[in-house]
Amino acid sequence: MRVVIARCSVDYEGRLQAHLPLATRLLMVKADGSVLVHSDGGSYKPLNWMSPPCSMAEVEPTEDETDEGVVGCWVVQHAKSEDRLRVRLHEVLHDSSHDLGVDPGLVKDGVEAQLQALLAEHIHTLGEGYSLIRREYMTAIGPVDIMCRDAGGQTVAVELKRRGDIDGVEQLTRYLELLNRDPHLAPVTGVFAAQLIKPQARVLAEDRGIRCVTLDYEALKGMDDADSRLF
Incomplete structure (x- = not known):
């Protein structure tokens, strides 16, 4: 799992349009390919996400994005639809990857x-x-x-x-x-x-x-x- 804390904005395009303005957020990239965008609140539910099957590419920001202070972009494309997530990174505060291994699944209480x-x-x-x-x-x-x-x-x-x-x-x-x-x-x-x-x-x-x-x-x-x- 990759865990990134960054000042970023997020746009979701496809079946619906959604925009998250610039703020500090937690970004999670899981081994199954899913990408989740969290805020420091709202319990477990992410603000936005892309479920697998999907692919993520880190691309150079456009000239306009660079002028706005964007230092990097993630483009997450769903494999079976036109849904796309574009994450614009303005400042990366933390970036780490961790191997969580095989999850044993839920054990009932x-x-x-x-x-x-x-x-x-x-x-x-x-x-x-x-x-x-x-x-x-x-x-x-x-x-x-x-x-x-x-x-x-x-x-x-x-x-x-x-x-x-x-x-x-x-x-x-x-x-x-x-x-x-x-x-x-x-x-x-x-x-x-x-x-x-x-x-x-x-x-x-x-x-x-x-x-x-x-x-x-x-x-x-x-x-x-x-x-x-x-x-």
Whole structure:
């Protein structure tokens, strides 16, 4: 990854036109070719960016740019469209490159990982006759948390979250669309399981034929037997 802090202006041309006036910003060039322009604010979201596939070239500024104090230019061209990013560097304050190596990917936090393990162990929580196929069932767009079969032998994909929101429903929807293309698995239904499911997520899931299940983490751990409670 290349990290540059510079006083710069940025123009985006293509499907839309956007201009960032001269200011000090953080520029990131990643190994996948993406280029991101950040300010010191706005949380994680860049002010502007170019996603791969794209190529970046460092070119000499035009005569007019030189007159304006530009000392260097980056031209970032998308490979599949006319979208182009032109970064005009007026002053480079920092420029360094770092090899970050291979990223191991996102590791789920302890509770969500335990939820997955516990639900796989007690798959009957989803209903009588359910049986486990496997955890972390890999697909071309990522792993499904749990794949199982219901009492009738139909394949069921389970997406697990601590807090179930709309993004989780969308993620499960994408998995279901892909899995149902496989004649060896189809028809595949979905279960959206979480400790807490937001009302909007529940409405969206049920509208798409996805069953929602609220999980009792303590009961799954065996520390709290829900059937024997008075309240």
